[in-house]
Amino acid sequence: MKKTISLILLAFILVFSAAAKAKQKETYSVTVQQEFKLDKFNRQLGYQFIEDGEKLVFVFDADKWQIQRPKRVFVSGTFNGWKKKDSVWELSQVKEKLFELECARMDIAVPGNFGYPEFKFIVVEDVEYIETVCGKSLTRYRVETTELDSIARLPGYKVENATLIVYPGADASRIVENADTARTVKKLKDFDLSNEADCAKISNFRQVPGLSNLYRGYHPYKISKPGYDTEKIRIKLVNDYLKKTGIKTIITLSGDEALVDGKEQLPVFITDIRRNKSELFLEPTYSMVYYQTAGREFSDFIAQIVRYINSHEGPYYVHGRLGNDSTGVVCAVLAALCGTSWDEIAADYQKSNEMGIKEFRDYKLLQYSFERLVGIPMTEVTDLKSVMTQVFLDSKSLTKTEIELLNQKLK
Numbered sequence: 001m002k003k004t005i006s007l008i009l010l011a012f013i014l015v016f017s018a019a020a021k022a023k024q025k026e027t028y029s030v031t032v033q034q035e036f037k038l039d040k041f042n043r044q045l046g047y048q049f050i051e052d053g054e055k056l057v058f059v060f061d062a063d064k065w066q067i068q069r070p071k072r073v074f075v076s077g078t079f080n081g082w083k084k085k086d087s088v089w090e091l092s093q094v095k096e097k098l099f100e101l102e103c104a105r106m107d108i109a110v111p112g113n114f115g116y117p118e119f120k121f122i123v124v125e126d127v128e129y130i131e132t133v134c135g136k137s138l139t140r141y142r143v144e145t146t147e148l149d150s151i152a153r154l155p156g157y158k159v160e161n162a163t164l165i166v167y168p169g170a171d172a173s174r175i176v177e178n179a180d181t182a183r184t185v186k187k188l189k190d191f192d193l194s195n196e197a198d199c200a201k202i203s204n205f206r207q208v209p210g211l212s213n214l215y216r217g218y219h220p221y222k223i224s225k226p227g228y229d230t231e232k233i234r235i236k237l238v239n240d241y242l243k244k245t246g247i248k249t250i251i252t253l254s255g256d257e258a259l260v261d262g263k264e265q266l267p268v269f270i271t272d273i274r275r276n277k278s279e280l281f282l283e284p285t286y287s288m289v290y291y292q293t294a295g296r297e298f299s300d301f302i303a304q305i306v307r308y309i310n311s312h313e314g315p316y317y318v319h320g321r322l323g324n325d326s327t328g329v330v331c332a333v334l335a336a337l338c339g340t341s342w343d344e345i346a347a348d349y350q351k352s353n354e355m356g357i358k359e360f361r362d363y364k365l366l367q368y369s370f371e372r373l374v375g376i377p378m379t380e381v382t383d384l385k386s387v388m389t390q391v392f393l394d395s396k397s398l399t400k401t402e403i404e405l406l407n408q409k410l411k
Contacts, residue, residue, distance in 0.1 A: 078119070
């Protein structure tokens with residue numbers, strides 16, 4: 001009898017554990033309220049879409065965030081350049097411990113690395129402390145400013161201690177999958193170095209789609225992830241690929257960085273390329289390549305690269321430190337100018353996440369960069385090459401002849 005009860009109890013525990021685990025992994029899809037009303041989800045996330053998703057309410061419930069005496073609350077995110085105390089983004093106090101700020105969806109539509117807007121709350125609060133005066137303990141208060149990490153426990157919504165603002169109708173399961181990928185650190189044992197595909201993944205080295213003469217990848221000698229056991233072999237593979245593909249011109253997008261004595265060494269192969277004056281050093285900012293592509297600085301930046309390619313011999317190799325941000329945008333624009341489709345470009349951009357170095361980038365970030373550049377949504381672009389070409393012709397950054405020569409050089 002006791003044995004039967006024990007077995008029943010064990011079965012119950014197993015079923016309960018499985019149910020709890022399933023519930024924990026259950027994805028959450030963002031909801032839309034017509035009029036704002038607090039619930040357990042928006043209290044946790046700190047925001048709620050309203051009015052058919054056209055507006056958003058930031059909500060800060062001090063009790064939920066365990067803040068005892070809040071005085072002022074600000075929003076800091078991708079949409080305001082992560083400013084700490086921007087008066088435009090200050091929440092209004094509607095109750096003693098409740099703060100709100102309503103804004104248009106378009107006002108926050110600036111993505112971060114995950115392809116969606118990201119934010120944190122900045123709270124100015126009275127913090128209690130005890131001071132001893134004449135042998136007596138007195139309660140005092142001092143004003144402190146705190147940058148709060150996300151408290152979101154919903155799978156996929158907390159990224160790098162910030163909170164994702166996910167649009168209504170987005171694929172919740174894909175968000176969770178991206179978050180899992182972003183947290184994953186791949187070790188050397190996770191790659192089969194006898195497999196060409198795995199070697200390409202670990203080195204982030206690959207041919208740009210649609211272009212037979214342009215390659216992109218990781219830095220060939222700078223150590224960017226010293227704590228990873230993949231770093232040494234990653235750099236070795238990059239150099240092996242540079243030799244194998246016969247690279248003659250290099251475009252370095254992380255500046256001309258000095259070597260670290262005793263740890264880094266300039267490959268002979270790179271020395272020969274420099275001797276031939278075939279390496280261009282540039283240092284674009286993250287902000288410029290993603291958020292300021294409509295500006296003159298970006299178009300001139302691309303034009304400088306195009307002219308360098310046109311005046312030097314290929315094959316060509318574009319890289320930064322990791323081969324994702326500036327490398328991804330530059331190669332995407334060059335590919336677009338040469339006729340590669342948006343779908344191919346987006347898929348290629350996403351491949352850098354396969355390195356497994358906790359540096360996740362979603363193609364929606366690149367899409368935002370492109371839409372700023374061409375001035376229309378990518379869903380409305382039917383001929384990317386023509387649209388991209390016209391952008392540089394209209395800005396007078398490049399001529400038709402230069403773009404035609406670029407096509408010859410890269411294809």
